[in-house]
Amino acid sequence: MSTAVQRAAGVGDLLRKWRRHRRMSQLDLAVQAEISTRHLSFLETGRSRPSREMVLLLAEQLDLPLRERNQLLVAAGYASVYPETALDAGTMTAVRGAVRQVLRGHEPYPAIAVDRHWNLVEGNAAIAVLLEGVAPALLEPPANTLRASLHPEGMAPRIANLGEWRGHLLGRLRRQVDHTADAELAALLDELTALPCDEPIPSFEYPGPGDVVVPLRLRHGSGELTFFSTVTTFGTPLDVTLAELAIEAFFPADAATTKMLRGEA
Template identity: 65%
Template sequence: MTLTQRPVGELLRQWREQRRLSQLALSLQADISTRHLSFMETGRSSPSRDMVLRLAEELEVPLRDRNRLLLAAGYAPVYGETSLDAPEMAAVKSAVRRILAGHEPYPACVVDRQWNLVDSNAAIQLLLTGVAPELLAPPVNVLRLSLHPQGMAPRIRNLGEWRAHLLGRLRREITVTADEGLSRLHQELVAYPCDDPETHPEDDVVVPLRIAHNGTELAFLSIVATFGTPADITVAELSIESFYPADDATARALVAFKDEQRR
């Protein structure tokens, strides 16, 4: 099957406009003339391999899409996409597992670029009480799991705030990546019912996750981490989300939950 490939100049122009940069601004960042950039975008000039990579770096194009730019320009991709189960990914998997295990008794999970669950620690089970089994069938999408009416949503006390927070994050990722799969996921999520208004907190310095558990309310703050110098697409697209107790009662409940699991 032959796939229609858009010209590299058209793709470069799309990414520049996505980043809301003028030709002048990008040419100054990349240290090239505006005329040269214009010729590349219109197809009057063909960019070299190094030029494609330079412009992609200035435009902060994701590694997956840098490969697509290279292919469109007639060059071989330079970024690999290695399975996490491959031997050469052993150090990455080990680092991720150490982070997850070291974070217990607090919940933590790893997701890929589509927000599908890659790994988690045992404490994440505390957040999944009452979730419909079909939502836990692989691939588990953590955004769908959070906002679906048969997922975590009925237990989230500040669903409007948390929903606004998650959808905002997703929209920002769509802006950065121009990923059509994420756009479809956003369309699905916004269609889920929510009686709680999508508001933003007035008093909290961050948006907490407030969730019902055994007749009480647990409150969490979350921190998202990524690998700092990825050279592989798989690694670049991994995110680790760690949940921390926002109060002493939640911290005690998490310790008690871990003790119950040990019995």
């Protein structure tokens, strides 16, 4: 078998895998990409080798993360398009500055930056209130923020609504696994799902009286702290590292938490 045919077969298998993962028919994808179903069939079976532009077009229609778009290109015999730059590289100086500005500007409230596997990249000084009592082993790099949250030696014993919060976090992770088909994230989901939890885990998120978001209710020496969070990502990333970076900022959900975090209690 020639190298060109091998490459066509390889990228064809990946295209078919992702199309099925997105629950799309050949007709669905062909219509979105404005190509014929015959041509798409030839690409998937390896009878035709896609151009570089066709790979990127189909990856866009399949809503693939940048990392997976690079994998498609390599499978088709082309070089990767999207760089994966270390966060400490010189070209990422502005990015690091932006992340740290957001983190520090959020104080005295906690905020963290995480990578695609929820490993802690950086946090502000206020995350100490979240990490009180967490076993040191769970905080050793690369510290996984989901594991530290739900592990019985992590934050879990201090989370007053553990079942609700656990259901929320596992739901977010499950949706991420479904979108990325990332094997490491799938393994993390299995690991976290197996952790013990004495509280019932709701099948769906349902608001309590006065709730507009799923709160994190955290036991603290001065009383219960209540938070909600927002997630920030870069709007127009063209770098894999940047596309996979997220900042989660925790806000006080009531006046008592605000006063405590500001040192006014």
